[in-house]
Amino acid sequence: MSSEGERSDAETTGGDPGRGDAGDGKFGRYGGQYVPEALMPAIGELTDAYERYVLGNEDGFMDEFRRRIREFGGRPTPLQRADRLSRRYDTEVYLKREDLLHGGAHKLNNALGQVLLAKYMGKERIIAETGAGQHGTATAMAAAHLDMPCEVYMGERDINRQRPNVFRMKINGSAVVPVTTGRGTLKEAISETMRDWATNVEDTHYVIGSVVGPHPFPRMVRDFQSVISEEARRQSLERIGRLPDSVIACAGGGSNTMGTFHNFVDDGGVDLLAVEAGGSSLAVDEAEGVAPNSASLSTGSEGVLHGARTKLLQDGDGQIVESHSVSSGLDYAGVGPELAHLVDEGRVTPVNVDDDTALEGFHRLSQEEGIIPALETAHAFGYLHEHHEELGEVTVVNVSGRGDKDLDTAIEETAQRDVPNAPDMSMFEGELR
Amino acid sequence: MSSEGERSDAETTGGDPGRGDAGDGKFGRYGGQYVPEALMPAIGELTDAYERYVLGNEDGFMDEFRRRIREFGGRPTPLQRADRLSRRYDTEVYLKREDLLHGGAHKLNNALGQVLLAKYMGKERIIAETGAGQHGTATAMAAAHLDMPCEVYMGERDINRQRPNVFRMKINGSAVVPVTTGRGTLKEAISETMRDWATNVEDTHYVIGSVVGPHPFPRMVRDFQSVISEEARRQSLERIGRLPDSVIACAGGGSNTMGTFHNFVDDGGVDLLAVEAGGSSLAVDEAEGVAPNSASLSTGSEGVLHGARTKLLQDGDGQIVESHSVSSGLDYAGVGPELAHLVDEGRVTPVNVDDDTALEGFHRLSQEEGIIPALETAHAFGYLHEHHEELGEVTVVNVSGRGDKDLDTAIEETAQRDVPNAPDMSMFEGELR
Amino acid sequence: MSDGARSAVDAAFADEPAFVPYLAVGDPDYESSLAYVEALERGGADVIELGLPFSEPIAEGPTIQNAVVRALEAGMTPARFFEFVREVDVDVPLVCMTYYNLIYQFGSEAGPRPFVERAAEVGVSGFVVPDLPAEEAGPLRAACDEFGLDFVSIVAPTTDEQRLETLVDVSSGYIYVQARLGVTGASSSVSDRTAESLARLSGVDLPKAVGFGIASDEQAATVVEAGADGVIVGSALVEVVADGHETGEATGTTTDRLEAKARELKRGALEGYGRRTPTPEGTSD
Amino acid sequence: MSDGARSAVDAAFADEPAFVPYLAVGDPDYESSLAYVEALERGGADVIELGLPFSEPIAEGPTIQNAVVRALEAGMTPARFFEFVREVDVDVPLVCMTYYNLIYQFGSEAGPRPFVERAAEVGVSGFVVPDLPAEEAGPLRAACDEFGLDFVSIVAPTTDEQRLETLVDVSSGYIYVQARLGVTGASSSVSDRTAESLARLSGVDLPKAVGFGIASDEQAATVVEAGADGVIVGSALVEVVADGHETGEATGTTTDRLEAKARELKRGALEGYGRRTPTPEGTSD
Numbered sequence A, B: 001m002s003s004e005g006e007r008s009d010a011e012t013t014g015g016d017p018g019r020g021d022a023g024d025g026k027f028g029r030y031g032g033q034y035v036p037e038a039l040m041p042a043i044g045e046l047t048d049a050y051e052r053y054v055l056g057n058e059d060g061f062m063d064e065f066r067r068r069i070r071e072f073g074g075r076p077t078p079l080q081r082a083d084r085l086s087r088r089y090d091t092e093v094y095l096k097r098e099d100l101l102h103g104g105a106h107k108l109n110n111a112l113g114q115v116l117l118a119k120y121m122g123k124e125r126i127i128a129e130t131g132a133g134q135h136g137t138a139t140a141m142a143a144a145h146l147d148m149p150c151e152v153y154m155g156e157r158d159i160n161r162q163r164p165n166v167f168r169m170k171i172n173g174s175a176v177v178p179v180t181t182g183r184g185t186l187k188e189a190i191s192e193t194m195r196d197w198a199t200n201v202e203d204t205h206y207v208i209g210s211v212v213g214p215h216p217f218p219r220m221v222r223d224f225q226s227v228i229s230e231e232a233r234r235q236s237l238e239r240i241g242r243l244p245d246s247v248i249a250c251a252g253g254g255s256n257t258m259g260t261f262h263n264f265v266d267d268g269g270v271d272l273l274a275v276e277a278g279g280s281s282l283a284v285d286e287a288e289g290v291a292p293n294s295a296s297l298s299t300g301s302e303g304v305l306h307g308a309r310t311k312l313l314q315d316g317d318g319q320i321v322e323s324h325s326v327s328s329g330l331d332y333a334g335v336g337p338e339l340a341h342l343v344d345e346g347r348v349t350p351v352n353v354d355d356d357t358a359l360e361g362f363h364r365l366s367q368e369e370g371i372i373p374a375l376e377t378a379h380a381f382g383y384l385h386e387h388h389e390e391l392g393e394v395t396v397v398n399v400s401g402r403g404d405k406d407l408d409t410a411i412e413e414t415a416q417r418d419v420p421n422a423p424d425m426s427m428f429e430g431e432l433r
Numbered sequence C, D: 001m002s003d004g005a006r007s008a009v010d011a012a013f014a015d016e017p018a019f020v021p022y023l024a025v026g027d028p029d030y031e032s033s034l035a036y037v038e039a040l041e042r043g044g045a046d047v048i049e050l051g052l053p054f055s056e057p058i059a060e061g062p063t064i065q066n067a068v069v070r071a072l073e074a075g076m077t078p079a080r081f082f083e084f085v086r087e088v089d090v091d092v093p094l095v096c097m098t099y100y101n102l103i104y105q106f107g108s109e110a111g112p113r114p115f116v117e118r119a120a121e122v123g124v125s126g127f128v129v130p131d132l133p134a135e136e137a138g139p140l141r142a143a144c145d146e147f148g149l150d151f152v153s154i155v156a157p158t159t160d161e162q163r164l165e166t167l168v169d170v171s172s173g174y175i176y177v178q179a180r181l182g183v184t185g186a187s188s189s190v191s192d193r194t195a196e197s198l199a200r201l202s203g204v205d206l207p208k209a210v211g212f213g214i215a216s217d218e219q220a221a222t223v224v225e226a227g228a229d230g231v232i233v234g235s236a237l238v239e240v241v242a243d244g245h246e247t248g249e250a251t252g253t254t255t256d257r258l259e260a261k262a263r264e265l266k267r268g269a270l271e272g273y274g275r276r277t278p279t280p281e282g283t284s285d
Ligand SMILES: Cc1ncc(COP(=O)(O)O)c(C=O)c1O
Pocket: A105, A106, A107, A131, A132, A133, A134, A135, A209, A210, A211, A250, A251, A252, A253, A254, A255, A256, A257, A328, A329, A330, A374, A376, A377, A400, A401, A402
């Protein structure tokens, strides 16, 4: 057998090329299980549990999940018409209000699902990584709710950018472990959590926070998050009597993105737009190993990171570069393999907006709709603003999270730029931390 | 006619002694309209609008309100079984999750209702007072949502205790006006907002944040808030197949309280418990004019404040004393007249817990249920902890709001005391603002 | 209102436009306050409004709010207020201006009667209660009737015809015509709405005194010229007290300045009267 | 694995227990690193694992992580790594330890082939890739076969019988027996699980080298006594380099200490071999 043949077999095919629903953990050329051998049995065990409990509803797992995400989480979240944005853009804009989920972001859908699964699997300890702190707080809440000890790894820099979320995790009874390697952001926190997992894999479940990592995480996280599009699709039909022309979601790892898109993938007439963080520029500084953006779908290339083959921000050698975004939660050099695949297939359109436009979007939604979005979410509204004319008659935007965690950052970042619609914060001049 | 007779006529009777549903603004001996003449026409106009739009659903007002509070606000909020508390207390504990309402507290029910009403009335400007900042943020959100300019008065001390909420209001496009008189808390903010209203009454609506103030505010705010008990009662029947034995809500002005109690008032078998802030002590220091608590139902006496006759914290002369509570939102010397009346009637039982017990309740709900409550709400859980044996088989507790706004305060106040279940915050030693 | 015999307060407006100054009693302390109130009489006061400080003065602007805080901090109470009224050496009628809760709480029996009784004993002639609209005034009005005191109502620019009637019905002594919307406080111009209000009240057989924002002789003159039977001045006088207090001025000096300011305002009122068209309409009877 | 002829790597385990040291190439700089690797051979190395630094070393503990950061900051790249292998003056087989993305990205054609081809050219004998489990190893294994390099698999304490088979199937050179769970890093005791793993592998016709946490001669001895054919030591050696770097020690001095440490470990391995029960089971054929 020629090695060439074998390479292209194993590395570029496999899986259902359409929606990646096959069980082998591949989405076209992406996905897989690139993890240390020590983790493989745990991943096998998890895959088994995923298939039985999540896909097979064994022991009524999914019933319990759905009940808890409804009662504890506050589902369904509304699909709200954005009156003022609809007027401004002369198009129907609807908001899927994941910001109303307990904890303030879509992250709980996944965190609750995984912590519950860990319980069904008999695990005794939860670990998680977090960037913006949203996945960490969601996991801490779910762990408290389900009585599981929990430790959350978080980059030191993110700890400083997202202090309220750090407080919340600690108040919920979780330990927060600062990660000081590298630049101290999400990428390093993931590596560190993998190390913990490799050490304590027998009694510990690692709750990955997005549709990334080795199989079965990308599929499993997507399945927990797909309740977003399940509801949004039904609500569209009920509320508007039709499907939207466009669905927009921001994309970091891509979990709110996949959750918002999943049930629309088969609806060919619905455009799916994944808005990445354009940061300050789309260029990569190879010498410094820095990409001043987090737009791996738009500008990245294929590679292997954190357990999966996917699109990455890397230099020519394959070293992962430091990503950047004004929003911690998008500040990641990779993206979920299924999303990378859907982009390659042309089903999802990757777009991006820069930090400035995201801040404008942040202030616009706050002032015009009375909803302060997370800075991650704000990217979707930055895109809506710039491209509303191309979106057709009805657009659904996923409000992936609320901005309470971002108040200080948003104010500081706004003060450093010329944001046309910035509010007057003069009352606090010189007083910001 | 003897003056004696006239006094007792006008001052101690009137209204429906049962539920205070009469249109004269009296609840037994409480209520009324004790405001400057300049405001009387506006109050008349408001009463008229309340009767037409709210009670009469004219122009479909209530339909629009209900649609908006559903889509924008996220109603219905869940009634969730608290598994770990139920186990701990060996009784069924259910949580009414108002913390999941947009903005993070029940306050939006009222704020959205009033801002919408102001729009129907043709008003052009919204003003509001705020203590914890929750009513201010709710009003700012509603004003942004409905495109109304908004100014919020807030005591300087509260501004410092609740900075995140100040940021939120400003980011939502509202102006925040610091009130420097007195101790700079809610009481002074209300006085100052009344002054603004007296000046700008013709084009301005004053969105009062609780079931206080002159008629029609106590009834109107209660009506907007009573969606809480409308849902909770229905959810109890659906979820548990019966009504609860006890319903618990914290009480500051009493809006979440009345909202949670209203539809249970006629259910004689349901105990209604209003938990006030016991602060550091129930005693009043007359010389200093300070009550180190906010327990006006438990320890106050009849008097007239901010437009209504009700129970107050006052000295022997009738001067209002400075109240205190670890939670800004309960830190008020008065209480809604209807609640005072229901207490006199024996229908509502006033109880209280002190600051320490509230902090314990705060940490308990956070750690055991994964819900960080507002410090106001935490009082209800402090009471639940201390009196769970007396509550019967099924208890519903209203989670009036989430604690994101209180993180700094809770951590600081916890550090100053010996709270048995305080989390380890050592990672932040010496770093707190 | 009681027909027939007019009260001492009402009578004070009979001959010429009355000057009705206001001070917060006990600001900045009891003794100085006595001297200040007496200075007002020397300066030409026809009726004096004595403010009994309440902790939540919702109808006052910053100037009077601060005065209230000073007075409360210096120990002013209803009991001390009554002592003050008994002790102060003035001959003009004294009207007590305060908020309803203090009236309601006084004495062992709940309700306004004990307060009114005591006020009558010490020589108070009437009441202005800014947070007590006509609808809620029944009990206080009844007690006033019982003890022969006046109940002065405030008419606001927003008061409509219908309310005007109710209001006038429960009033005696004089009608307090609020010159503009808002709270108390000196301002630089007299609102157009003052004239409107006076016109609407022209048929009412009670003196009309205009207050809120009158700070100078010229403003006093304008108001009287427009038909007012009197001018009520509070903040402009309280400012003199506040100035004196803040600069550490001797009480005597402040007293003199207060008397001078009062004189200026009274003179303004008289000038305005002189400027009226031949048949002045505002003077009653 | 290829049957028949055994590779140079495999052969290095033939006579006595092998000492397999690891260093991150380019730590703290290219030149020093050359000297350090050469010192390992002098110290008794039978095979040397050369770490090609990757920015996300998820299987490494803090000691090696820091080494990787130092090496990257000093400019280490795959191209420089290949130069290094060509330049370093040692005779024992060299195994490249790195993460899959670097292997995958190298060269103009995507996939591992160009990297393996170049590695073969410069004299690399095999690969250890911690983030490449057997399931994903096909393409790399194929390239190794093509260019005659070994592919070393890691067996973890958690590896079950079934996986063990798959794993052994794709392996050549030696089996890397992970002594305990967790990441690389020196530790003070050798886990019971090491013995278990060795027992499970006893039937496998490949040398078993134990690594993760071996830091002293005594630990090396224990492991070999338990049946290991070799000991892999990384962090304990990297610590010598780190110490030297942090204290500003002369490269020569660090080189000497490194050689001494290597000697200690090799001696330990030999001692453990001597302690074995008469018929040692672990040595293959
Ligand atoms: C509110 C919010 N939106 C989006 C994201 C990005 O993650 P994902 O792309 O997985 O949805 C985050 C991550 O923290 C987040 O907090």
